[in-house]
Amino acid sequence: MTGCGETFNSATKIYMTGAITANCTVTASFSVISADSDSDGIDDALELQYFPNLETASAFSDYDQDGYSDRQEYLNSLAGQKDPHGADYNPKVRNAPGGIGHTGKTSFLPAVKLLLRK
Numbered sequence: 001m002t003g004c005g006e007t008f009n010s011a012t013k014i015y016m017t018g019a020i021t022a023n024c025t026v027t028a029s030f031s032v033i034s035a036d037s038d039s040d041g042i043d044d045a046l047e048l049q050y051f052p053n054l055e056t057a058s059a060f061s062d063y064d065q066d067g068y069s070d071r072q073e074y075l076n077s078l079a080g081q082k083d084p085h086g087a088d089y090n091p092k093v094r095n096a097p098g099g100i101g102h103t104g105k106t107s108f109l110p111a112v113k114l115l116l117r118k
């Protein structure tokens, strides 16, 4: 916003004109900073950052099959969460199990114990 001797407090987002003593014009422009056009709960910009389209990731998909849905990974990273190994959530990189929203369904191979016979 500009015009009329404005002051804008970026912390409170409050715009104030100066004293109005004559006709003046305030000009405002707005831009979308977040959109979820496919209503899957994942910000479209983030989907397109990781995937070529908006269809790949959804609330139920689990692209990297780490037991966190793509939406859960988005929510966890939005909340500034790290996985139990301290890594950032990434829908294309497997995260450690046991974090927020982990379903317990991973396709990690179970550890194999080898017993050596004498």
Ligand SMILES: [Ca+2]
Binding pocket: 035, 036, 037, 038, 039, 040, 041, 042, 043, 044, 047, 054
């Ligand atoms: Ca979306």
Ligand SMILES: [Ca+2]
Binding pocket: 062, 063, 064, 065, 066, 067, 068, 069, 070, 073, 091
């Ligand atoms: Ca995942």
Ligand SMILES: [Ca+2]
Binding pocket: 064, 066, 068, 073, 089, 090, 091, 092, 093, 094, 095
């Ligand atoms: Ca992941």
